[in-house]
Amino acid sequence: MKIGFIGLGNMGAPMAANLAAAGNAVTGFDPVAPCPAGMQPAASAAGACAGAEVVITMLPGGAILRQVAAEIHPAMRPGAVHLDCSTVDVDSARAVATAATASGLLAIDAPVSGGVGGATAGTLTFMAGGPARAFAIVAPLFDVMGRKSVHCGGSGAGQAAKICNNMILGITMIGTCEAFALADKLGLDRQKLFDVVSTSSGSSWSMNTYCPAPGVGPQSPADNGYKPGFAAELMLKDLRLSQQAAAAVDADTPLGAAATALYETFVEHEDGRGRDFSAMLPRFERRGYGSG
Numbered sequence: 419m420k421i422g423f424i425g426l427g428n429m430g431a432p433m434a435a436n437l438a439a440a441g442n443a444v445t446g447f448d449p450v451a452p453c454p455a456g457m458q459p460a461a462s463a464a465g466a467c468a469g470a471e472v473v474i475t476m477l478p479g480g481a482i483l484r485q486v487a488a489e490i491h492p493a494m495r496p497g498a499v500h501l502d503c504s505t506v507d508v509d510s511a512r513a514v515a516t517a518a519t520a521s522g523l524l525a526i527d528a529p530v531s532g533g534v535g536g537a538t539a540g541t542l543t544f545m546a547g548g549p550a551r552a553f554a555i556v557a558p559l560f561d562v563m564g565r566k567s568v569h570c571g572g573s574g575a576g577q578a579a580k581i582c583n584n585m586i587l588g589i590t591m592i593g594t595c596e597a598f599a600l601a602d603k604l605g606l607d608r609q610k611l612f613d614v615v616s617t618s619s620g621s622s623w624s625m626n627t628y629c630p631a632p633g634v635g636p637q638s639p640a641d642n643g644y645k646p647g648f649a650a651e652l653m654l655k656d657l658r659l660s661q662q663a664a665a666a667v668d669a670d671t672p673l674g675a676a677a678t679a680l681y682e683t684f685v686e687h688e689d690g691r692g693r694d695f696s697a698m699l700p701r702f703e704r705r706g707y708g709s710g
């Protein structure tokens with residue numbers, strides 16, 4: 419397939435490299451990051467779209483996505499698919515899909531789960547929103563870049579799924595870290611807490627797969643000095659998107675709001691920036707009852 423790939427950062431570069439390695443003709447553009455080997459570099463975002471059947475964007479956020487979409491849609495060939503894999507707000511995803519349709523294009527929003535490790539290994543999960551015929555065109559690309567793709571519904575449904583998933587993740591990580599800090603003060607061994615909770619009703623991905631306690635459970639960023647992994651500031655970005663969405667549709671998400679406030683404090687006023695999001699555990703360890 420002839421593919422344009424715009425945004426070759428931490429995630430985009432390995433995703434594009436996997437598409438090229440699978441035999442696709444990939445033309446890439448990024449104003450800063452270099453083009454990975456095996457791809458054709460373009461001088462502009464519009465230049466990366468010429469003749470492409472699918473144009474993939476992997477960008478930092480909604481405002482940049484809207485800007486790039488306005489630039490590339492006129493340069494895309496009629497009937498081509500704009501596949502956006504960035505994590506953005508639902509409104510931006512829907513606005514870009516509407517603009518694509520008005521330009522005679524198809525659009526899919528398909529944010530990913532799995533991080534840089536998943537992007538490199540080609541094991542990402544894609545959650546997609548958009549028309550079924552567009553999903554059918556890009557599904558083979560999901561198979562190259564990932565291990566699983568779910569067609570969640572119409573435009574914006576992929577972003578909605580991502581935001582809801584990561585809101586649960588933020589909340590369960592905080593709860594898991596709180597529980598370890600409480601267990602410490604109760605004199606309960608961390609390994610014993612893991613043994614019980616990981617096979618009981620308190621279990622979650624945060625405890626079982628990504629345990630925030632060093633030396634307990636499977637290997638995780640906690641065993642590597644809380645080097646990300648999934649950085650706390652990226653968790654904060656996703657939690658803020660959840661609250662923006664909740665406000666827009668009048669949904670009551672009190673724990674999502676509390677998790678957002680905690681990660682905001684951690685990243686912006688404490689030592690969370692640049693650390694894995696599971697570094698909430700050492701944060702709670704240092705605190706006492708009612709610290710606020």
Ligand code: NAD
Nearest residue numbers: 425426427428429430448449450451477478504505533534
């Ligand atoms: P990144 O900052 O490393 O990459 C973004 C790239 O976009 C940069 O290289 C930047 O130069 C480029 N860019 C900015 N403006 C541009 C423009 N106008 N035209 C073309 N390129 C432009 O970010 P990332 O970690 O690769 O994340 C990309 C997206 O994936 C984000 O939306 C993020 O939330 C999401 N995501 C990231 C992870 C992760 O672990 N890093 C996991 C899941 C989802």
